[in-house]
Amino acid sequence: MTEQKNLREQLAGCEKVLIGLGEEWKLKGDASGKGPAGAKEREALLDRAYQALYELVKEKDYFIITMATDARIYRTPLGSEKEPVRSADGMSGEELCWEGMGEELRERMDRLFPPKPAPAESRWQRIVAPCGNETWRQCSLACTKDIWEPGELPEDRCPHCGAPLTGNTMEAQVYIEEGYLPQWERYTHWLARTLNRKTVILELGAGFGNPEVIRFPFEKTAYFNQKAFLYRVNARFPQITEELHGRAKGIQADSVEWLSYCSHPMSVS
Ligand SMILES: [Zn+2]
Incomplete structure (x- = not known):
């Protein structure tokens, strides 16, 4: 321990x-x-x-x-x-742009502009x-970058091309990384x-x-x-x-x- x-x-x-x-x-x-x-x-x-x-x-x-x-x-x-x-x-x-400033200048700026x-x-x-989220669904043919929440499409088919949906993970044939x-x-x-x-x-x-x-x-x-x-x-x-x-x-x-x-x-x- x-x-x-x-x-x-x-x-x-x-x-x-x-x-x-x-x-x-x-x-x-x-x-x-x-x-x-x-x-x-x-x-x-x-x-x-x-x-x-x-x-x-x-x-x-x-x-x-x-x-x-x-x-x-x-x-x-x-x-x-x-x-x-x-x-x-x-x-x-x-x-974030303040990040690159010197310590002294930064302190002065902080006083002026808290x-x-x-x-x-x-x-x-x-x-x-x-690596993705398998509870999210994507088109297995990746015809669209759309991603659906679980249960959003009860038929589990892509509304654009009709292909079955698959988990939005690296395991998908084409992984939609927008997720x-x-x-x-x-x-x-x-x-x-x-x-x-x-x-x-x-x-x-x-x-x-x-x-x-x-x-x-x-x-x-x-x-x-x-x-x-x-x-x-x-x-x-x-x-x-x-x-x-x-x-x-x-x-x-x-x-x-x-x-x-x-x-x-x-x-x-
Ligand atoms: Zn599709």
Whole structure:
């Protein structure tokens, strides 16, 4: 439990938390081999882990990028459309242009023009799922970029060409990426504001399935932000590159299981 305690201490002192949920958070990716009972167990474990993640970061300015496409996260407190999330900047998107200024000039400008508090974002606005959302529907022939909510088209057929609809995920023959792009933009803006700020990077279960989604960019973010610390929790690939020596910690564990222990009463300091 020491690692979990260290993590909680690091979180207490940081301004930003970047969270990546990788392959280990996909239900289908579960190689437990225990059949339906194993899958049920895994689902319960996932729910506990999401709850633990919420408890860990609910007071922080965080962003979650997930490779899971099951939309399960939106049914947890992390997916709340009402609860506002903390912002450590007190700046709105329009004021991003101040970011490049020197410290002194910035302070003077702040006195002259006090920064407006940023409009509060809700928790679901701090999740991006670039691999898609299987509860959303798209045309299987991708004749249109339209995306439908579950149940919106009861016949489950494309109203434009009549083809069957399919889940709006990377698994679709032609993936309509418009589903996640607005959130992706929000994510990249948020990420730009982590530079030079004390940031905990929590990479959970992201292996080499699609390393360009989480694993590689997280390494790059940790490398360029000298105030960042990377936690890499992975059952098979917890290795840390030499460049991040002293600013990263690899933990060999199933990240879902590991995280679910973060809220374990035994580990509360
Ligand atoms: Zn169509």
